[in-house]
Amino acid sequence: MTEVKVAVLGGSGAGKSALAVRFLTRRFIGEYASSADCIYTKHLCLDGRQIHLEIYDLCSQPQQGKLSLTDELHWADGFIIVYDISDRASFAFAKALLYRIRESHLAVCKKMVESSIFLVGNKQDLCHMREVGWDEGQKLAIENKCQFCELSAAEHYQEVVAMFTKVLRNTTSNFKVKEKRRPSGSKSMAKLINNVFGKRRKSV
Numbered sequence: 154m155t156e157v158k159v160a161v162l163g164g165s166g167a168g169k170s171a172l173a174v175r176f177l178t179r180r181f182i183g184e185y186a187s188s189a190d191c192i193y194t195k196h197l198c199l200d201g202r203q204i205h206l207e208i209y210d211l212c213s214q215p216q217q218g219k220l221s222l223t224d225e226l227h228w229a230d231g232f233i234i235v236y237d238i239s240d241r242a243s244f245a246f247a248k249a250l251l252y253r254i255r256e257s258h259l260a261v262c263k264k265m266v267e268s269s270i271f272l273v274g275n276k277q278d279l280c281h282m283r284e285v286g287w288d289e290g291q292k293l294a295i296e297n298k299c300q301f302c303e304l305s306a307a308e309h310y311q312e313v314v315a316m317f318t319k320v321l322r323n324t325t326s327n328f329k330v331k332e333k334r335r336p337s338g339s340k341s342m343a344k345l346i347n348n349v350f351g352k353r354r355k356s357v
């Protein structure tokens with residue numbers, strides 16, 4: 154069983170919970186409790202490999218101002234950075250997150266950074282209210298050497314699945330490199346972080 158940990162990060166209301174829940178349950182639910190961080194777990198099979206997936210849906214409010222993210226950066230194997238195409242402030246926040254992740258990972262392994270981050274412009278169904286151009290998202294992704302797509306958690310289930318699948322493939326293909334970096338089991342680190350922050354766990 155391969156363990157994969159993916160952190161979904163982004164500004165408040167960008168659609169982090171909507172994306173995670175859509176991928177895990179196929180359903181789009183209009184409103185989500187946003188007062189606490191959440192780790193969803195799921196077993197799935199990808200390319201014949203059994204995967205125990207943990208998705209960390211980070212409640213954004215406490216992070217908006219500080220961007221330290223040290224625990225999340227250590228915990229996660231892959232990152233999905235979400236912004237809302239109808240909210241320029243969320244794009245600026247996504248940009249700051251990308252820089253923060255890159256600066257912390259560059260010291261470790263450049264190649265890992267390039268394939269384990271996905272920048273997602275969510276709420277494509279609201280393109281009549283668009284504040285961030287597709288080309289701006291693409292440019293930011295190229296500058297940070299990460300993958301990019303625009304989609305709608307509300308309307309594009311297949312695109313959501315395709316995006317998560319790419320993240321999982323890229324993340325698992327990085328594991329050989331990452332194992333060399335990890336001093337000991339990641340399980341104990343995850344447990345430690347969970348104990349400290351008391352996150353809710355949900356099995357889907």
Ligand SMILES: Nc1nc2c(ncn2[C@@H]2O[C@H](COP(=O)(O)OP(=O)(O)OP(=O)(O)O)[C@@H](O)[C@H]2O)c(=O)[nH]1
Pocket residue numbers: 163164165166167168169170171172182183184185186187188211212213214275276277278279304305306307308
């Ligand atoms: N139109 C539209 N609305 C969406 C989409 N995705 C999410 N929303 C809505 O945007 C709002 C915020 O979605 P959440 O998933 O709670 O956003 P979040 O990033 O988890 O927000 P926080 O928990 O506050 O950090 C909700 O009202 C969702 O219904 C989408 O693709 N299209």
